[in-house]
Amino acid sequence: MANTSSAKKAVRKIEARTAVNRARTSRMRTFLRKVEEALASGDSAAAAEAFRAAQPEIMRAAQKGVLHKNTASRKVSRLAARVKALAA
Template sequence: MANTPQAKKRIRRNDRRAEINGNRVNRIRTFIKKVESAIAAGNKSEAETALASAQPELFRGVSKGVLHKNTASRKFSRLAKGVAALA
């Protein structure tokens, strides 16, 4: 258990940040799922618009520190490859 006031404050702050970061990751996952579902449905125009909205969300996660840069790039690359494969 935290004894000093600063340690208690850090616990409160860490709890708040964990909730915010968790929400951010969930939001990113939702955007990715939208692209994947459009690809699975074979709807190219919907997939392209979903990909265009997912890209800034992915890289916002990088700038906020919830995703590694390479992870976001890999996810975006694979999604873009899936969209491009749609005829």
């Protein structure tokens, strides 16, 4: 347990930051799930629309430090390829 006042403040800050990061991660996963469901249903228009909504969310997560930027780019790239394959 934290003993000093600065350590106690650090614990409070970490808890607040963790809550924000958890919310961002959850939001990003929700958008990813919508794309996955559209791909599974075979609806290319819905998949393309869901992907257009998910892409900025994924990149925002990378910008805010929730994901590494290469991880975000990889996710976007693979989703884009799957959406394009479904449309073709």
